[in-house]
Amino acid sequence: MDAVTTVLIAVLGGAIRVSTPFLFVSLGECITEKSGRINLGLEGTMVFGAMSAYAIAYHSGSPWLGVLAAAAAGVGFGAVHGLLCSLPRVNDTAVGISLIVLGLGLAFFLGRDYVQPTAPRLPSIPLGSWSENPALRAALQINVLFVIGLALAVVLHWAFRNTRWGLRVRTVGDSADAARALGLPVVRTRVLATALGGCLGGVGGAYLSLYYPGSWNESLSSGQGVMAVALVIFARWSPLGCFRASLIFGGASSIGPALQAVGIQAGYHLWNAAPYVLTLAIMLIGTSTSRATIGAPGELSMTR
Amino acid sequence: MGSTPDAVVSARRTPPPSEAVLRWVVPLGSIAAGLLAFGAFVLAIGHDPTEVYSTIYEGGFATAFAWNNTLLRAAPLILAGLAVAIPAQAGLVVIGGEGALALGALCASAAAVPLLPTLGAGALLAGALAGMAGGAAWFALVGVLRAHRGLNETITSLLLSYIAIAVFNHTVEGPLRDPSSLNKPSTLPLPPQSMLGAIPGLDVHWGLAIGVLACAVAQLALSRGTGGFALRVAGGNPRAALLVGLPVGALIVVGCALGGAAAGLAGAIEVIAVHGAASASVLAGYGTLGILVAFMARQQPLAIVPVAILMGGISAAGSLLQRRLELPDATTMVLQGLLFVAILAGEALLPRARR
Numbered sequence: 001m002d003a004v005t006t007v008l009i010a011v012l013g014g015a016i017r018v019s020t021p022f023l024f025v026s027l028g029e030c031i032t033e034k035s036g037r038i039n040l041g042l043e044g045t046m047v048f049g050a051m052s053a054y055a056i057a058y059h060s061g062s063p064w065l066g067v068l069a070a071a072a073a074g075v076g077f078g079a080v081h082g083l084l085c086s087l088p089r090v091n092d093t094a095v096g097i098s099l100i101v102l103g104l105g106l107a108f109f110l111g112r113d114y115v116q117p118t119a120p121r122l123p124s125i126p127l128g129s130w131s132e133n134p135a136l137r138a139a140l141q142i143n144v145l146f147v148i149g150l151a152l153a154v155v156l157h158w159a160f161r162n163t164r165w166g167l168r169v170r171t172v173g174d175s176a177d178a179a180r181a182l183g184l185p186v187v188r189t190r191v192l193a194t195a196l197g198g199c200l201g202g203v204g205g206a207y208l209s210l211y212y213p214g215s216w217n218e219s220l221s222s223g224q225g226v227m228a229v230a231l232v233i234f235a236r237w238s239p240l241g242c243f244r245a246s247l248i249f250g251g252a253s254s255i256g257p258a259l260q261a262v263g264i265q266a267g268y269h270l271w272n273a274a275p276y277v278l279t280l281a282i283m284l285i286g287t288s289t290s291r292a293t294i295g296a297p298g299e300l301s302m303t304r
Numbered sequence: 305m306g307s308t309p310d311a312v313v314s315a316r317r318t319p320p321p322s323e324a325v326l327r328w329v330v331p332l333g334s335i336a337a338g339l340l341a342f343g344a345f346v347l348a349i350g351h352d353p354t355e356v357y358s359t360i361y362e363g364g365f366a367t368a369f370a371w372n373n374t375l376l377r378a379a380p381l382i383l384a385g386l387a388v389a390i391p392a393q394a395g396l397v398v399i400g401g402e403g404a405l406a407l408g409a410l411c412a413s414a415a416a417v418p419l420l421p422t423l424g425a426g427a428l429l430a431g432a433l434a435g436m437a438g439g440a441a442w443f444a445l446v447g448v449l450r451a452h453r454g455l456n457e458t459i460t461s462l463l464l465s466y467i468a469i470a471v472f473n474h475t476v477e478g479p480l481r482d483p484s485s486l487n488k489p490s491t492l493p494l495p496p497q498s499m500l501g502a503i504p505g506l507d508v509h510w511g512l513a514i515g516v517l518a519c520a521v522a523q524l525a526l527s528r529g530t531g532g533f534a535l536r537v538a539g540g541n542p543r544a545a546l547l548v549g550l551p552v553g554a555l556i557v558v559g560c561a562l563g564g565a566a567a568g569l570a571g572a573i574e575v576i577a578v579h580g581a582a583s584a585s586v587l588a589g590y591g592t593l594g595i596l597v598a599f600m601a602r603q604q605p606l607a608i609v610p611v612a613i614l615m616g617g618i619s620a621a622g623s624l625l626q627r628r629l630e631l632p633d634a635t636t637m638v639l640q641g642l643l644f645v646a647i648l649a650g651e652a653l654l655p656r657a658r659r
Contacts, residue, residue, distance in 0.1 A: 040458075084645070084648065084649055087649060087651075087652035088652050089651050089652055089654070090648055090649065090651050090652055091397075091599075091648070091651075093397045093399075093458055094397070094599045094648050095645070095648055097399065097595050097596065097599070097644075098596070098599075098641060098644035098645045098648055099641070099645070101596060101637060101640055101641035101644060102637075102638065102641025102642060102644070102645060103641075104634070104637060104641075105634045105635075105636075105637030105638035105639075105640070105641045106634075106638055106641075107634075108632060108633070108634030108637065109349075109631075109632050109634040109635060109637075109638055112632045112634075223462075223466065226462055227462075229458075229459055229462075230459045230462065230463060233456070233459065267474065268474075269470050269471075269473040269474035269477065269478075270470055270471070270474050272470050272473075273466060273467045273470035273471070276463045276464075276466040276467050276470075277467060279463055280460065280463045280464070280467075283455055283459070283460070284449075284453060284455070
């Protein structure tokens with residue numbers, strides 16, 4: 001097999017493996033932003049979720065209980081963020097940063113004893129079993145969470161358009177005044193949307209510690225949580241767009257390691273910047289001086 | 305509906321606390337609330353809060369050694385905080401300070417080391433200026449993207465920060481690598497005797513004084529200078545600023561560039577005064593902690609100095625907490641996070657901001 005094919009297969013496999021946490025946090029961020037709030041703190045939520053998932057999976061022997069614990073922790077962080085941002089004159093970006101510090105601090109503090117032990121991992125589906133090619137078989141080992149994430153993106157895409165709940169979140173996010181005039185509970189909707197967003201952020205963290213890279217340590221996350229905000233802009237606030245953006249971002253992050261695997265070392269660190277350069281370029285294409293960012297919820301402080 | 309006589313009387317009976325009092329009481333009360341919350345956390349994990357607090361005091365502030373440690377951390381934190389506070393005057397939340405700091409360190413090392421044989425001590429100045437230029441250029445890009453393309457500065461600064469760190473790693477491990485740095489790649493080092501010296505009477509380098517001076521100048525420019533005033537008008541009400549003919553776009557770019565220069569200087573000073581070369585150890589998270597410092601100081605340049613010293617002291621106490629009480633390093637992060645959350649929540653109790 002030639003080097004180009006090897007690299008392409010590695011990038012494909014990497015895209016699927018690396019994109020799953022991005023998919024969950026960006027879907028969580030998407031729900032939150034649709035309600036008119038930003039949660040930069042998903043980074044802290046995610047790392048705390050990764051730690052709690054690992055700890056619970058280790059003690060209970062069940063990785064799924066771990067995912068549940070991460071989801072519950074995420075709801076907690078999301079609710080705190082949502083409630084704090086409901087106070088008057090409190091800056092949501094700053095609250096997000098404070099919860100990153102607090103979430104990372106608590107996760108590193110409580111997770112100190114879980115760096116050594118090995119927790120059971122989440123299962124995967126061998127979608128590539130038909131192939132003779134071991135590289136392709138490895139690339140198509142799809143984790144169950146990836147499938148769940150894809151299904152979730154489809155469901156959310158549908159729900160935002162067709163359900164009472166989805167319309168309510170979008171109304172609150174586009175114009176708080178209009179929502180109030182309709183008698184919708186603005187603050188409660190936003191807190192719930194932020195809590196749900198936190199829940200998905202926690203699950204994204206569980207994937208990190210329980211599947212890929214599949215262990216718990218302090219350098220587990222490389223900023224996936226904060227990147228979620230950029231990915232949602234990239235996705236133009238669409239859940240299906242989040243799926244696409246996560247795959248592209250995951251693929252771009254896998255170029256460096258894939259080239260390294262076939263012996264190309266040059267510019268390894270520069271390739272690591274590829275996903276960020278790509279995101280910046282796509283954001284640039286999506287805006288112009290004359291109009292605001294396309295598709296942004298009207299209440300979002302970030303794009304006003 | 306007019307106010308009834310009763311309402312007027314009761315309003316007179318309990319006058320609202322004056323704004324000046326609230327501006328002092330609320331932040332101090334928030335800090336107390338944060339400390340209490342941390343005490344509860346410490347208690348919950350089975351430690352004695354008074355013992356933990358006295359250890360933090362001892363490790364950060366009790367001895368000359370502790371003060372040195374604290375001020376060594378405060379020096380870059382002051383400049384990293386200023387990097388957030390200056391753009392904040394124009395209403396911008398720029399959080400990519402770590403990247404500007406990395407570029408500042410890289411530029412400083414690249415300029416100072418080759419110039420040392422010809423310029424002597426002047427090479428340090430050249431390094432500092434190069435670092436400021438590198439940081440300023442990086443943040444100016446954030447300002448340009450904001451002013452001319454409407455891209456959110458928080459996100460672009462973050463993306464650019466990741467890109468800057470990738471460039472930093474690439475250069476330190478590639479083109480500018482000192483061939484003799486084997487396990488820990490770094491650029492060519494400055495000889496220790498040529499590095500920036502200590503302030504007389506302290507064991508802390510001059511970078512601390514430079515940071516304090518920068519904060520004083522920034523405070524003065526904001527409260528007295530026309531440029532600072534224009535920046536604050538542009539941040540407070542861009543439409544009004546445009547109506548009175550202020551160049552809002554240019555102000556945003558300049559505000560960002562000045563912030564980037566502060567972050568770049570922080571990185572440059574870490575190279576010319578502490579590490580001697582650019583390596584991974586320069587990137588110790590000061591850029592990120594600086595965000596926290598700036599927000600806790602409510603974006604007031606002079607308030608940054610005491611907050612940076614407080615945060616530096618808490619960080620410095622980490623190793624003593626670990627040695628004496630076997631608490632993890634992250635303990636200080638939990639405390640910093642709780643203080644930050646408490647101070648932000650306290651904003652809700654303050655009267656409407658002036659600007």
